Amino acid sequence: MIGLSLYQEIQADLKEVERELYRYVDAPHPVLAESSAHLLKAGGKRLRPAFALLAGKFHNYSLDTLMPLAVALEMIHMATLVHDDVIDGSFTRRGIPTVKAKWGDDISLHTGDYLFARSLILISSYEDQRIARILADVSVQMCQGEIQQIATSYDLGQSSRDYFYRIKRKTALLISASCQLGAIAVNAPNQWIRALKYYGFHLGMAFQIGDDILDMIADEEELGKPVGSDLRQGILTLPAIYALRYSPRKQQLADLLVERPKTEAEVKEAIKIIRESGAIEFSFDVVERYVAKAKRQLAVLPDVPAKDTMTYIADFIRVRSF
Amino acid sequence: MIGLSLYQEIQADLKEVERELYRYVDAPHPVLAESSAHLLKAGGKRLRPAFALLAGKFHNYSLDTLMPLAVALEMIHMATLVHDDVIDGSFTRRGIPTVKAKWGDDISLHTGDYLFARSLILISSYEDQRIARILADVSVQMCQGEIQQIATSYDLGQSSRDYFYRIKRKTALLISASCQLGAIAVNAPNQWIRALKYYGFHLGMAFQIGDDILDMIADEEELGKPVGSDLRQGILTLPAIYALRYSPRKQQLADLLVERPKTEAEVKEAIKIIRESGAIEFSFDVVERYVAKAKRQLAVLPDVPAKDTMTYIADFIRVRSF
Numbered sequence: 001m002i003g004l005s006l007y008q009e010i011q012a013d014l015k016e017v018e019r020e021l022y023r024y025v026d027a028p029h030p031v032l033a034e035s036s037a038h039l040l041k042a043g044g045k046r047l048r049p050a051f052a053l054l055a056g057k058f059h060n061y062s063l064d065t066l067m068p069l070a071v072a073l074e075m076i077h078m079a080t081l082v083h084d085d086v087i088d089g090s091f092t093r094r095g096i097p098t099v100k101a102k103w104g105d106d107i108s109l110h111t112g113d114y115l116f117a118r119s120l121i122l123i124s125s126y127e128d129q130r131i132a133r134i135l136a137d138v139s140v141q142m143c144q145g146e147i148q149q150i151a152t153s154y155d156l157g158q159s160s161r162d163y164f165y166r167i168k169r170k171t172a173l174l175i176s177a178s179c180q181l182g183a184i185a186v187n188a189p190n191q192w193i194r195a196l197k198y199y200g201f202h203l204g205m206a207f208q209i210g211d212d213i214l215d216m217i218a219d220e221e222e223l224g225k226p227v228g229s230d231l232r233q234g235i236l237t238l239p240a241i242y243a244l245r246y247s248p249r250k251q252q253l254a255d256l257l258v259e260r261p262k263t264e265a266e267v268k269e270a271i272k273i274i275r276e277s278g279a280i281e282f283s284f285d286v287v288e289r290y291v292a293k294a295k296r297q298l299a300v301l302p303d304v305p306a307k308d309t310m311t312y313i314a315d316f317i318r319v320r321s322f
Numbered sequence: 323m324i325g326l327s328l329y330q331e332i333q334a335d336l337k338e339v340e341r342e343l344y345r346y347v348d349a350p351h352p353v354l355a356e357s358s359a360h361l362l363k364a365g366g367k368r369l370r371p372a373f374a375l376l377a378g379k380f381h382n383y384s385l386d387t388l389m390p391l392a393v394a395l396e397m398i399h400m401a402t403l404v405h406d407d408v409i410d411g412s413f414t415r416r417g418i419p420t421v422k423a424k425w426g427d428d429i430s431l432h433t434g435d436y437l438f439a440r441s442l443i444l445i446s447s448y449e450d451q452r453i454a455r456i457l458a459d460v461s462v463q464m465c466q467g468e469i470q471q472i473a474t475s476y477d478l479g480q481s482s483r484d485y486f487y488r489i490k491r492k493t494a495l496l497i498s499a500s501c502q503l504g505a506i507a508v509n510a511p512n513q514w515i516r517a518l519k520y521y522g523f524h525l526g527m528a529f530q531i532g533d534d535i536l537d538m539i540a541d542e543e544e545l546g547k548p549v550g551s552d553l554r555q556g557i558l559t560l561p562a563i564y565a566l567r568y569s570p571r572k573q574q575l576a577d578l579l580v581e582r583p584k585t586e587a588e589v590k591e592a593i594k595i596i597r598e599s600g601a602i603e604f605s606f607d608v609v610e611r612y613v614a615k616a617k618r619q620l621a622v623l624p625d626v627p628a629k630d631t632m633t634y635i636a637d638f639i640r641v642r643s644f
Contacts, residue, residue: 029469083435087428106409106472109431113405114465116435120442120458129446132454136442143436147351150428 009305010053013063017049017070024071024122027114035099035111039078042096047207048073048178055182055196057306062186068122069131069185073178075119076135080142082112087150088233130184138173145169154234156254160241164205167212172204179203195297199310202294206287206317212237213283216271228267234260238286239279240270247277291318331627332375335385339371339392346393346444349436357421357433361400364418369529370395370500377504377518379628384508390444391453391507395500397441398457402464404434409472410555452506460495467491475556478576482563486527489534494526517619521632524616528609528639534559535605538593550589556582560608561601562592569599613640 007014025036049070056066082099084090086108091101100108116139123132145166152158152166179200183193215230216239230237236244240257244250256262256270274280291314301307329336347358371392378388404421406412408430413423422430438461445454467488474480474488501522505515537552538561552559558566562579566572578584578592596602613636623629 027466029466029473031473032466032469083431086431105427107469109405109408110465110469110472112435113438114462114469116438117458117461117465121455121462124451124454124458127451129449132446133443136439136446139439140436140443143432143439144349144351144354147354147429147432147436150432151351151353 007050007054007309009057009309010050013053014046014050016063017046017053017067017074020067020071021074024118025075025115031103031107032111032114035082035103035107036078036115038102039082039099039111039115042094044074044077044094046074048077048174051175051178051200052182052185054306054309055179055188055200056186057304058183058186058192058196058301059188060186066182066185068125069181072119072122072135073174073181075115075122076139077174079112079116079119080146082108082115084146086112087146090229126185128184128187131181134177134181134184138177141169141173149235152236154258154260156236156244156257158236158241160238163236163238163241167205167208168201171208171211172201175204175207176200192301195300199294199297202290202297203314203317206290206294206314209238209283209287209290210317213239213280213287216274217280228271231257231267231270232262238283239274242279242282243274243277246279247273249273249277287318291315329372329376329631331379331631332372335375336368336372338385339368339375339389339396342389342393343396346440347397347437353425353429354433354436357404357425357429358400358437360424361404361421361433361437364416366396366399366416368396370399370496373497373500373522374504374507376628376631377501377510377522378508379626380505380508380514380518380623381510382508387507388504390447391503394441394444394457395496395503397437397444398461399496401434401438401441402468404430404437406468408434409468412551448507450506450509453503456499456503456506460499463491463495471557474558476580476582478558478566478579480558480563482560485558485560485563489527489530490523493530493533494523497526497529498522514623517622521616521619524612524619525636525639528612528616528636531560531605531609531612532639535561535602535609538596539602550593553579553589553592554584560605561596564601564604565596565599568601569595571595571598610640613637 021040022037025033025040027033027036052070052073053063053066056062081093085093085098085100086105090098092098098108099111103111123135126132145168148162148166149170152162176197177200180193180197183196212230215227215237218227220227226232231240234257236257243253244257247253253270253273256266256273259266262270294314295311298307298310343362344359347355347362349355349358374392374395375385375388378384403415407415407420407422408427412420414420420430421433425433445457448454467490470484470488471492474484498519499522502515502519505518510518534552537549537559540549542549548554553562556579558579565575566579569575575592575595578588578595581588584592616636617633620629620632
């Protein structure tokens with residue numbers, strides 16, 4: 001997990017964003033207000049607001065200017081989380097009950113719709129139309145990623161290309177947009193906007209692959225959910241796709257992965273085969289390459305402290321699970 | 323149902339909108355493309371695009387200018403329908419299987435998210451920021467209406483005020499926005515925009531109350547769904563709320579309405595009590611009053627053929643179920 005200490009430069013402003021998030025999700029209907037507040041309290045790294053603020057640091061930084069964007073980005077992220085929980089049937093996230101578990105599918109669905117719609121009000125306050133356009137485009141692609149995840153679940157024939165298509169849409173594009181839009185909001189030069197967009201993209205890819213590795217190797221208590229939750233849902237991530245191709249026990253792994261539901265012993269055995277195949281090392285290499293690409297983008301940016309923080313975050317993602 | 327013949331003036335352009343809808347919902351992922359096309363084929367009156375085009379007729383009409391708006395309005399409407407079907411557990415709509423019935427909740431949820439996100443791309447093409455702002459605001463309120471519908475289901479203590487709060491958000495605001503935004507898109511004077519906004523609002527209220535009356539009295543085959551579907555889901559509409567207060571058999575009605583699930587005989591008996599209470603006549607009176615208010619708004623508008631069509635549509639809603 002990325003601690004707040006990483007963001008020292010923007011720590012005070014991120015706390016302002018946090019307060020504004022609580023103020024803003026408040027709804028006339030108590031159920032909506034409670035389910036939204038519950039989501040906020042469930043925590044999270046506020047990675048997207050943090051990136052928007054950091055990107056804003058390269059040019060005419062203003063918290064007032066960046067605030068609606070930062071709040072909207074986190075709300076869009078939260079909206080996708082509530083809808084994902086409906087789909088996945090998840091009853092806990094980060095160790096606490098999901099909105100679905102507390103209020104049911106109906107409320108989860110509308111809480112997601114509500115948070116997304118509220119974020120649009122914030123977005124529509126920007127005169128620069130690129131902001132609304134980019135977020136609309138990212139939202140469409142995020143849906144396509146989700147649909148592809150459903151379509152490929154339990155599909156042992158999928159390739160790593162399918163996996164990259166999915167995580168690009170599920171994760172990388174919104175993180176990319178957070179960096180890009182932070183820079184657009186403060187009217188940074190186009191070259192910097194482009195560099196930040198690609199920094200965010202590569203970092204987002206690294207971040208999601210890292211998450212998917214953690215789901216195979218992490219300490220359960222630290223993770224806040226049982227290890228192997230992807231496998232249980234039939235979601236094949238990079239380590240599983242690698243092992244299905246290169247493990248000497250790939251047939252046995254395939255037999256385990258199509259089981260539904262899987263016993264605890266089956267999940268543990270599948271993870272064992274994956275880990276012994278070299279898939280984790282391979283996946284870490286891929287993370288390394290994305291991190292390197294992300295850091296390379298920063299070269300064109302001016303040497304402000306936010307640049308060091310962005311380098312540091314990239315390195316942190318690289319090492320967080322070793 | 324409002325037939326296409328009502329819209330003679332805009333019939334050719336509405337067909338263009340229809341073609342554009344089919345082109346536009348096409349998605350890279352086959353499941354999304356199919357579920358969206360299925361929704362389109364399920365029909366519908368295309369009331370919202372029709373109102374946007376009609377409103378555009380009062381000032382510098384241009385189909386090119388109005389097209390993205392017209393398509394976006396129908397997509398937003400479709401998005402709410404798919405999400406409603408997830409919630410209601412409806413397996414047919416207008417007599418044909420719902421997306422939920424054919425593809426399941428997961429795909430329905432993401433199809434709704436996808437259609438909504440795609441509509442935002444169209445909306446973001448307008449330079450006039452009022453369009454995005456009004457639609458964002460309406461979307462938030464639509465969610466609040468849905469949440470309130472869930473919260474008040476089977477609640478026999480609710481008032482007609484609760485009902486009006488709900489149908490305003492569920493139906494009237496988007497129809498109002500369709501009229502208002504059609505006028506905004508063609509840069510009509512503010513006074514006309516305001517008149518069209520309130521015309522749409524009152525008409526939308528009349529339209530929804532009319533629909534709710536039809537659910538009590540219509541011919542099942544014509545309705546495309548069983549009569550009494552609201553009562554089955556525990557949704558209390560104006561006739562039920564009236565009868566719960568004024569019917570001599572209100573206690574018996576209350577006992578029937580809280581049953582879940584209800585037998586066919588119970589639904590029929592509840593409808594009988596409601597019809598005998600005078601609730602239908604009362605509700606028709608309310609429709610009449612909204613229709614009159616809608617028509618009154620048209621007074622400030624110039625005498626173009628679209629004005630006659632709008633008057634005609636208002637009268638049509640008034641009489642469609644007599």
